Amino acid sequence: MKLTIAGDAREFEVGIVSRDGREVRAIVGGKQMVAQLDPLADGGALLTVGGRRYRAFGARRKTALLVTLGPRTFEFIPADESPRRHRRGLATPEVTAPMPGKVLKVLVSEGDAVEAGQPLVVLEAMKMETTLAAESPAVVRRVCVASGQMVDHGAVLIELSPPAGPSAPESASRDQ
């Protein structure tokens, strides 16, 4: 399966080849690896890979695969489920919330022509403000949120159309 890390563009490939008792054979990024899985009473397991031993817990949440190795957390999204932002050439790029929070201000209206770097939306999360700006010239196709609204991570805030011609802009960048 192809996995991406939530909030990250990189793509990884992993597959379980076989399981025989504690022994797990997997292919990671094309390379064959042998791991050992020792389940523990608390629902977790000891996962030994490459001579290193990790305390692992895991669960599914919707399409995401959640994993902890020691204190470190991982949220993997199957590649075909990951958000469509950051894809070039899309006719209606979406400006999505980079984190859950509250929409403080919507700075544009539908039909507005915007320039690269022009602020579109101000989000507040954890009492810190984050301004989302256009990455390239575009036209505001749709405003999906209103000031004061709470939004989840990944929620679509603004839909943009290309300003002219077929070369679409790249959605939005984050500017703190």
Added chain:
Amino acid sequence: MKLTIAGDAREFEVGIVSRDGREVRAIVGGKQMVAQLDPLADGGALLTVGGRRYRAFGARRKTALLVTLGPRTFEFIPADESPRRHRRGLATPEVTAPMPGKVLKVLVSEGDAVEAGQPLVVLEAMKMETTLAAESPAVVRRVCVASGQMVDHGAVLIELSPPAGPSAPESASRDQ
């Protein structure tokens, strides 16, 4: 429903009459009571009864209903599921293990006539010995365990027959 406490002869009666949001109406021992149930994130709940507030957790295990109120644990067995020991007049009273442990010695054989107070089986649990003795005269009908065997709580160890006539003995008492 009728409930007994594991290891206890008393029988209790309880029934839920209605639930309306947090409010629970129940009949306990024939008396109507109003309780309040506030579920918490950790799977437990706050249970308020008679002006007192308990932190409660609960689960089923096989037929048993497990409950904690604060640090106190309760194990209820539906009355029709509770072991048949301690019932008078039974033709084949069973001597059951009062706790999980190891059979250290079996002191009688099938067909033996035993007197009241005569030791039948020595159990070891937590490295402490417990002797199970006959409560009244009887005949050993069947020996169900062998020395060295591990037994669970409630396991039948010895079956007894009445020594004569229809008035059966009361299984066994525990003697430490």
Added chain:
Amino acid sequence: MTRRLTKLLVANRGEIALRIVRGARLFGLKTVAVYSEADASGAHLAAADEARLIGPAEASQSYLNIESIIAAAKASGADAIHPGYGFLSERPEFARAVREAGMVFVGPTPEVLAALGDKVAARRIAAAAGVAVVPGVESGELAAARGFAVQHGYPILVKAAAGGGGRGMRVVDSEAHLEAALEAAAREAKSAFGDGRVFIEKYLARPRHVEIQILGDEHGGVVALGERECSIQRRHQKIIEEAPAPGLGDATRTKMVDAAVRLARAAHYTNAGTVEFLLDGDQFYFLEVNARLQVEHPVTELRFGCDLVFEQLRIASGGKVSAPPVPRGSAIECRIYAEDAEHGFRPATGRVLHLSIPGGPGVRFDSHLSEGLEVGTFYDGMLGKLICYGTDREQARLRMVEALGEFAILGVTNTAAFLREVVASEPFQRAELSTRFLDEFFSAWHASDDATEAAAALIAAALVADGSLGTGSIDAARPIGASGNASARSPWDELKGFELWSRAR
């Protein structure tokens, strides 16, 4: 003691509400928890003797709603209110409302809160008490700020007069950004504190943040319980604190303690408080007074073997402060946040699906977390505080590394792994501390791109996908121990993935 308290309302939530309930029970008080609709299944409710709903999720309508809290206190028969930290804790109008309702406010008087809560006024009190302050100008006007910058040079710091915790604060590197910074700081300050006033201070390049814990009673007694080093900050928010401050000389410590006590006496300070200083070499400057219990109070408790909430309640009952115990050993606290340290520390949310809490000697975890708890974004994202004690700093530090290694939260991305790398790092071991620590040593931090660990994580994910790891039956979408609100969720929420907010309605 001059008055006998019987029942305490805790006007807060999360770990500090639980902490205060524990201290109050120890003191022999009945306790009343309050909660917003978003916290209806929280742990602090369970610990208290009773719990009262004070409003919807929005803090302005619940934890910041003075009327609602006073009404809950009256209805429950409470005779005292502990404000915790944040929320209403330093609002003079709240302390006044408590007093006017005939109850005891566990903290300083409204007058003291008003005087010290205004950073500009506090600067004046400090200066009058002979305590050095950071050079600055008591104005948020563009012209005044420009003038100060011309005189002292950039960078300068824009601070909210009513501020705290880094909110309404901006470092300005050059004149080009000055106006925008003044506006943003004022807007943030207005939003966070309802008071948009800002002022200007010289920005010290590499100061340490060292603070003194004080306790003052109604009889004029003031004692200090040593210092805490809180230099490791991110966005002006402390994330690692310790006591004692590494390498702090006895002479400097004594001077700082004396200055703090002098200031507290001058301000007629009562109850627990903290005098914050910036330390630059051996020079220290008054920063502000936090007129409440601090998040980081446990490091002082471990070092002094005391219970600061218990002491607060003793003082609130009219008791006198006693000579502080002799300090011993070293303590470090790490604040674990629901943030993705590997992706710009963006806030994270989710339900706690598994929780591994470290234990054993010298390890304390103050938290309201439990499995099943939904972590949202209505409130501060601190999940808990891990505090470790050692006979010396190095033992406390190593214990923290091990304890963070045992820590795990499945379901909420958090900063535990990041904190572990910081505490395990050489700069931290060598105590190269300043408020610039994270910028200097962890600015572009990314978890070690260790191929083995990456492979292990991917294999673990694949094992989750095929059902070999984790309880496949955990249905994160199903509310566990749900309040009645859960069933009110509309299909629209499910479709749009707004799950996180549904419980708030």
Added chain:
Amino acid sequence: MTRRLTKLLVANRGEIALRIVRGARLFGLKTVAVYSEADASGAHLAAADEARLIGPAEASQSYLNIESIIAAAKASGADAIHPGYGFLSERPEFARAVREAGMVFVGPTPEVLAALGDKVAARRIAAAAGVAVVPGVESGELAAARGFAVQHGYPILVKAAAGGGGRGMRVVDSEAHLEAALEAAAREAKSAFGDGRVFIEKYLARPRHVEIQILGDEHGGVVALGERECSIQRRHQKIIEEAPAPGLGDATRTKMVDAAVRLARAAHYTNAGTVEFLLDGDQFYFLEVNARLQVEHPVTELRFGCDLVFEQLRIASGGKVSAPPVPRGSAIECRIYAEDAEHGFRPATGRVLHLSIPGGPGVRFDSHLSEGLEVGTFYDGMLGKLICYGTDREQARLRMVEALGEFAILGVTNTAAFLREVVASEPFQRAELSTRFLDEFFSAWHASDDATEAAAALIAAALVADGSLGTGSIDAARPIGASGNASARSPWDELKGFELWSRAR
């Protein structure tokens, strides 16, 4: 230090294995856990760097199997072995086997263990060092016992020469029971220790059990870390311990400490150990030496702010003992057992379905428990130790009452509620302590037959039955994170309800 250790094998299980792993990691050692087939999913495995299977569930074939443990140590490259408490911890032959395998035994030498492990020999060493011993006769012969009883009167105490923890011990009230008691004690001793020798001591009516913690190094240095009061015992098994001993005068404490240090020097004692005394008024009598880390060591750690496992490893590395820290405050420990206190303390078993662990200031929980863990009867039924610290005994006591109130285990009947009633009781508050405490104040204990609480429990049960309380989806019969053994369960087991033993095969 004269030798540098790198890897420690922990020859134990449960909470103490986890405790030792934590101390060893702090000391900078790699750690190796060992486990029997019954413990394949235990917490102490996860904490260590590696884990090795040493045999089937029966202790005689695993945790008491010297060959298997030495083999595991050699295979893992360990250079030291910590025995914990119980099991092989005080067996001279184990210490000798470790030494002969070229590894360091974290404890006294085999010679010292042999001398002190024999209670009769230990009595002689104590007497020679000028330490008073309880009057007794060093024989288990019926005639000798009768003669002693005639001279000193009943009750008398039959004790196993190789004993400990109340095993192989019998109080005899009259001659009628003497022969049976001698036989039962000898049988128990033979079974528990492989040595059936018993001897006789006068049974003191209401003594207190007070013990001194000592540390000795290879260079002749011996220090004492104060005393622990362990009078609250059930069946000669300590269940509540505290430090300091309430009301113990400084003069008596000094005498006891001096006696313990004198004895330790006379015995050439190295590493951590405990000298146990019976205290009768101001008179104290040597009882025995526990030549290992004690279960109750945390109360000393909290009072002295030290880590005894860390100190053990320092000594085992050839380090010198240093002057003990200045003690502070008061600490109490409660041992929570898997027993039904309301039904004669019969052992309980089951899977942990929910676990609520108290936290906050001054609360420590040492335990290997986790949700999902199956508690069986192969080993000691101790589920964990709750330890509370306070500035004085009363604060520690109240904190314990509150902490036990927050504690809950669903799925395994346990003694937490009983312990809470004991600690909350007036006799405990007044410290009316003797080893007869439980007989005197809690002999026919039954949880308060409170009608409201009984009704609440029944309503809760009915709510469980109708699915309103608890995770209805918890399938206790389904092995969670099960080892491969679980699938080997035969249908016969299910039918007969022998579930508890199935994993052992």
